[in-house]
Amino acid sequence: MNQNTDYIPFAKPCLGVEEERAVVEVLKSGWLTTGKVTREFEKAFAEFLGAGYARAVSSGTAGLHLCLEAVGVKEGTRVVTTPYTFTASAETIRYLGADPLFVDIEEDTYNIDPRLVERVLFERPAGISAVLPVHIAGLPCNMSLITEVSQRAGVPVVEDAAHAFPVRYGDRYAGTIGTAGVFSFYANKTITTGEGGMVATDDEEVAGRISIMRFHGIDRESWDRYTSPHASWYYNVVEAGFKYNLTDIASSIGLAQLKKAEIFLARRKKIAHRYIDALRGCDFFTLPAGSVDHAWHLFMIRIVPGKLTLTRDEFVRKLAEAGIGTSVHFIPLYLMSYYRLRYGLHESQFPVTQKNYLGSFSIPIYPDLSDEQVERIISALLATGKNAYKRNS
Numbered sequence: 001m002n003q004n005t006d007y008i009p010f011a012k013p014c015l016g017v018e019e020e021r022a023v024v025e026v027l028k029s030g031w032l033t034t035g036k037v038t039r040e041f042e043k044a045f046a047e048f049l050g051a052g053y054a055r056a057v058s059s060g061t062a063g064l065h066l067c068l069e070a071v072g073v074k075e076g077t078r079v080v081t082t083p084y085t086f087t088a089s090a091e092t093i094r095y096l097g098a099d100p101l102f103v104d105i106e107e108d109t110y111n112i113d114p115r116l117v118e119r120v121l122f123e124r125p126a127g128i129s130a131v132l133p134v135h136i137a138g139l140p141c142n143m144s145l146i147t148e149v150s151q152r153a154g155v156p157v158v159e160d161a162a163h164a165f166p167v168r169y170g171d172r173y174a175g176t177i178g179t180a181g182v183f184s185f186y187a188n189k190t191i192t193t194g195e196g197g198m199v200a201t202d203d204e205e206v207a208g209r210i211s212i213m214r215f216h217g218i219d220r221e222s223w224d225r226y227t228s229p230h231a232s233w234y235y236n237v238v239e240a241g242f243k244y245n246l247t248d249i250a251s252s253i254g255l256a257q258l259k260k261a262e263i264f265l266a267r268r269k270k271i272a273h274r275y276i277d278a279l280r281g282c283d284f285f286t287l288p289a290g291s292v293d294h295a296w297h298l299f300m301i302r303i304v305p306g307k308l309t310l311t312r313d314e315f316v317r318k319l320a321e322a323g324i325g326t327s328v329h330f331i332p333l334y335l336m337s338y339y340r341l342r343y344g345l346h347e348s349q350f351p352v353t354q355k356n357y358l359g360s361f362s363i364p365i366y367p368d369l370s371d372e373q374v375e376r377i378i379s380a381l382l383a384t385g386k387n388a389y390k391r392n393s
Contacts (some may be wrong), residue, residue: 138295
């Protein structure tokens with residue numbers, strides 16, 4: 001652990017007295033698990049997004065599992081997705097006995113290449129049951145093309161919007177464009193409940209299926225069975241479901257965070273624009289694809305090959321020595337032994353992903369970063385880059 005008292009952590013949740021008060025209210029209420037507060041959170045989240053339905057779940061991973069199951073992914077089918085993502089995107093496909101069909105990414109956005117999605121949908125269509133795009137770092141995928149080709153192929157789209165709250169794509173929010181979208185409220189996300197997630201959809205059947213499957217396949221939630229004027233102990237198990245419900249404790253934090261979402265986004269944008277302004281003249285960095293339509297969950301920088309004497313890993317170590325926390329997003333899934341061995345994958349199959357991975361790292365970007373800390377990060381980046389610059393490059 002870095003002992004520097006001035007160390008700037010890579011990620012930090014932005015919590016205040018509003019969240020504390022909300023949790024205390026739930027603790028005093030006597031009802032801690034899924035109940036009235038969770039329903040309020042779902043209603044507020046759906047209204048924020050303009051979605052027909054929102055269903056709170058225990059994690060973004062749980063949401064992906066439930067969505068894929070609800071749209072018909074099953075054993076023996078395949079789901080088109082990206083290898084440049086956290087394992088949750090692909091492992092939930094495996095939960096259902098289906099297989100991920102990885103395609104390469106766009107170099108500038110890091111998002112799944114929609115041209116390759118189209119190619120596999122029409123050249124290798126057998127058994128494809130869904131498309132799962134991931135909005136990397138908070139920059140939406142090319143959803144216009146992805147949804148168009150998926151509709152032509154008759155395949156549903158489930159958006160992994162874990163990084164993408166709240167960001168618009170055209171006149172809609174990311175996560176509301178496909179059949180369903182999944183958001184994460186993990187501790188480092190743009191809003192947090194510690195652990196938790198939300199599914200958004202306009203499809204009544206999908207919402208209904210998720211409502212049942214997130215709580216053991218039972219047709220009535222505990223809140224209805226124990227708190228209504230006509231409460232009854234009776235319930236029926238209609239499916240072999242899962243235990244994926246979100247507690248009122250977590251939902252109370254989510255409600256408080258949701259009210260701050262636009263404030264958080266404005267601060268993230270300000271930090272991102274400061275980074276871009278300060279670093280755009282460096283020919284040894286490739287900066288994120290700039291857009292006003294970006295949630296800025298991550299700020300990913302790529303070292304230009306041949307420009308520095310340091311590798312990405314060495315550069316990151318130098319930043320750590322300067323008291324700057326960083327991370328790498330992501331180690332591609334074809335490099336993970338499970339996927340590599342099971343599917344016979346090799347880096348040569350994904351040249352763009354491999355190139356981006358080898359040079360990329362992420363720097364801190366969260367609302368509680370002070371302006372002074374932002375300037376320290378910029379200074380460390382510039383100093384490390386200039387000291388390692390190849391003069392003859």
